[in-house]
Amino acid sequence: MDRQEAIEVLLDHFENPRHRHKLEEPDVTMPGGNPGCGDVVMVYLRAGEDGKPVAELSWEGEGCTISQAAASILMELVHDEDWTMQDILDTDYSDMMDLLGREVVQTRTRCATLALGTLKAAVRRYQSEQRLAQAGGMSDDVVDEHDSTLEEYGLVVGDAALKPRDPTG
Template sequence: MTVNDSQRHISQQVILEHAQKPRHRGTTNLIHLSSEKNNPSCGDSVQLTVQFNATGDTITDIKFQGKGCAVSIASADLMAELLIGKTIAEALLIIQDFFNLIQGNYQFNFPLQKLNVFSTLAQFPIRMKCALLSWSTLESALKSYNLR
């Protein structure tokens, strides 16, 4: 097994783990923000709910519901896991970095390096949309929320 094959295998394992047992599926206790999108080309759909702290500038919880492939579900679950505790500004920067990662132009460092499992998707353009669905949904929602 080459290093590339080994990395691909680890990425597949992380994606399968989060797809089969998502930790952030459901609805937040308080819903300060909700948004949904679907990918008509494959049928994936996601509904996000977000809860903020008392001042409304820090994400205290993100939950998702929907249907989709393993990449779509794992991406939503990891997004929720890693953006909880971030300010809206921090989350928007991480979202942009994730878009760059998917295009093969970025690598995350600690503590966000888990997201690098999606870096191989640049080789599979159809799968890129699957990984980006929840992230683009959250980005649109946060930008709208920030403008109010």
């Protein structure tokens, strides 16, 4: 896809977002944010059976064209290609940049990867909760697993993504 086609796809997904709604009774609700510019994405995940495609996935958010279009593009891809949770975890941030058009989004890496980082965090939270439940107990205080790639890209997931941005840095 050339630069102009990538821009047209991004604009189409921004103006006509796919799978953008609050999912009723999700297994996981995961907020994600880009503190650098204030982009926010909320991912709703209903898991499928082990090894099976994700049962249902949706999102809500606000922010720049790239962050919101990327969320729409990613959700459409997961739905259309019947991704499993492992497929989501195996997707590299670099792949997301290529999918969106690296030439177009290369200076906006955090915006371009926010949805993927948030979706990965939702999958990890679901998996952590399942492991805790199988171990015989469920904690209301499930600790989010650290993801060094999220940190590298400057993204924030979980409750921290909902905190107001400090303009002084």
